Amino acid sequence: MIAFTFRSRRIVSVRKCIAACVACAFLTGCWDSKEIDKLSIIQGVAIDTNQDMLELTYQHLIAQKSKKNTYTNVTTLDNDSIQAASRDQAKLVSHAPLYNFIRLVLISDQALKKTRIDELLDTFTRSYKPSRKSLVMIVKGNAKEALTKLGKHKDMPAFDLEELAANSVLNSKIPRKTRLGEVSIHISQGTDFIIQRLVTNESNQLAGAALVSGTTKKFVSWVNEKDVIGINWMLGSSKGSIIKVEDPKTKQHMVFEVEDAHSKLIPHVNGEDLSFTVRIKTDIKLNETSVVSAELLKEPFIRTAKETVEGEIRQIVLQSLHKLQKEMRADVAGFGRKVKVNYPAYWDQVKDHWQDTFSKIPVDVQVKVQIERTGAYTKGAGA
Template identity: 75%
Template sequence: MIAFIYLSRRILWVQKCVAVWIACALLTGCWDSREIDNLSIIQGVAIDTDQQDMLELTYQHLIAQKSKKNMYSNVTTFNKNSIQTASREQAKLVSRAPLYSFIRLILISDQALQKTRIDQLLDTFTRSYKPSRKSLVMIVKGSAKEALNKIGKHKEIPSIDLEALAKNSDFNSKIPHKITLGEISTHISQGADFVIQCLETNEGNHFSGAALVSGKTKKLANWLDEEEVIGINWMLGKTRGSIIKTEDPKSEQSMVFEVEDAHSKLIPHLNGQDLSFTVRIKTNIKLNENLDIYADFLKEPFIRTAKEAAQEEIKQTVSQSLNTLQKKMRSDVVGFGTKVKVNYPAYWDRVKENWQDTFSQIPIDVQAEVQIDRTGAYTKGEGA
C-alpha cells in the first residue's frame, strides 16, 4: 500500500514537471525572434553594369517601424564579378542586417544580361539567399537602378508597384506572362529559350514587349514587340481577360471582344522524317464594343461575320509571331520541342542538338475556333 502511494506521488510529480516545461516552452516566445525596429527587409534588387564592367547592385530596403509608416531606402554597391561580394558591401553603408527571404522582384538591365549569363546573375539568389521561388524577374531597357527608383502611379514602394504591374498580363495580351525565379531555373536546366517581361523607364515605368533569352548562351538574344507577344500568348493559352480588336468587313467599323476563356494545343505530326505542327486555338469571347450603330447583334449574319473576323485576327497574329520566331530569331519559346520529345522521342534524339535549324523549317498550320457567348444586345422593349 505504501509503495502504491509513493508511486502515485512520483507519477504526479513527473506530470507537474512536464506541464511546467511545456508552459515555459510555449510562453517564452520564439527563441530566434527579432525586433521589427531592427529589421531591414530587402524587397527588390536591381542588377546593372557600369562603364568599367563592374557589377552594380541596388537593394531596396523596406524599413519596418512600429510607430511610423513603412519607409524604404535604396542602397547601391559594386564588385567586379560577384553578386554575393557586392551584397556584403552593404555592411559598410547600413546599420541593420538585410533580410533577403522576402525579395519580391529582381530587375536585370539589358546591358548586364548581354555581358553575363542569367544563371550566373541569379545564382546567389537561388543558392544562398533562398528567397521565394515565386520572386519575379524582369529585364529593363536601360538602367535597372532607375526603374527601382521610380515611384509608381499609385505612389507605392517601387518594388511592390512593379510586382502588382506584372500581374496585368491577365488583362492585356501585349504583356508577356510574368515569370518567376523558379520558372527561370527550370528553363535554364532544360536549356530552353524563354521570354521575360521588359520594362522601359522613360515617362515612368511601363512594359514594352519582351526580352528573349537564349537557352544555349543564357544571355539576351533578342527583343519581341507587343504584337509578337500577343501571338505567343495565344499559343500558350494565356490570353484570358485580354481583348481582340478587329473590323466588321461590311461596315468597316471597329469591334472589340473580351476573351473569357482560351485554350491552345500544339499537335505534332511525323510522316516518315517530315515533321509538321498544328496550333489549335479555342476561345470563348464576348462583344464589348461595336461602333456600327445599325448592326443587328442578335441576327445570325452578324454573329457569323463577327466570329470569322475574330478567327482571322487570331490566325494572322499567331502566324506573324511564328514567322518571326522561326525565320528571324530561330527560337522556340512556346514549347514545340517539348511536344516532339514527348510524342516522338526517337526522332527528338536525332534533331535535339540542332533543334533551332529544324524548328525554323517545319510547317505550322494555325487553326482558330471562336465561340461568341454574348453580344450585349437586347430585344426591342427590354432596354426601355
C-alpha cells in the same frame, strides 16, 4: 561507481543539473532572434553592370511620406559577384538585411548581355530564403532607375511593379509574368523563354518582352508587342485580354473580350518530316462596337464576326510565328517539348540542331472562336 552516485542523495542535485541543461536547450530560438525594428527588409533587387563590375541595388522597406515621385531608400553596390556586392552592404547599412521578402529582381539588358542569367540569379535561387515566387523582369537600360520610380498610386516601386506584372490578364501585349522558379526550370531544361520588359522614363512601363536564349542563357533580342500577342495566343494565355477587328463590310470596328482561351500544339511526324498544327480555341464576348447596322443576336452577324476574329487571330499568330522561326529562331512556345513528349525517338535525332529544325517546320494554325455574349444591346443604333 556511477550507480552509486545516482543512488546516493546527490540524485536531487543531478536532476537539478539536468533540468537546467534542458531549460537551456529550449532557448534554441534565441540564436536566431531578430528585432523587427533592427531589420532592413529588402523588397526589390536590381542588377546592372558598371564597366567590368556588377552593380547591385537593393530597395529597403521603409515607410516614407514624400510628395516627390521618387523613392530614395536604395543602396547601390559594385563588385564582381552578386554575393560580394551584397556583403558590401554591411559597410553602408547598419541594419541586418532580411532577404525573405524579395518581391522582384530587375535585370538590365546590359548585364544580361554580359553574364548568363543563371549566374545572375544563382544566389537568389540557391538560398532557401528568397521565395521562388519572386518576379523577374528585364529592364531596358538602367535597372536601378526603375526602383526609384513610385507608382501612380504612390506605392513603393517593388509593390507597384509586382502588381503591374500581374496585369498580363488584362492586356495580351503584356507577356505572362515570370517567376524565379520558372526561370530556374527554363534554365534546367535549356529552353528559350521570354521575360517581361520594363521601360523606365517618367515612370515605369511594361513594353513587350525580352528573349533569353536557352543555349547561351543570355539576352538575345527584344520582342515587340505584336509578337507578344501571338506568343500569348500560342501559349493559351490570352484570357482576359481584348481583340479588335474590323467589320469586313462596313469597315467599322468591333472589340471583343477573350473570356477563355486554350491552345494546343500538335506535332505530326511523317518519316523524317515534322509539321505542327496549332489549334486555338477561344470564347469571346462583345465589349464595344461601332457597327450600326448589326443585328447582334442574329445568325449572320455572329457568323461574320466569328470568321473575322478567327482570321485576325490566325494572322497574328502566323506573323509572330514567322518572326520567331525565321528571324529570332527561338522556340518560346514550347514546340520542342511537344516533340520530345510525343515523339521521343524523333526528338533524339533533332535535339542537337533543334534551332535549325524549328526554323523550318511548317505550321498550320487552326482557330475556333465562340461568341458567347453580346452585352446589353441586341441591335446597333441604326438597325
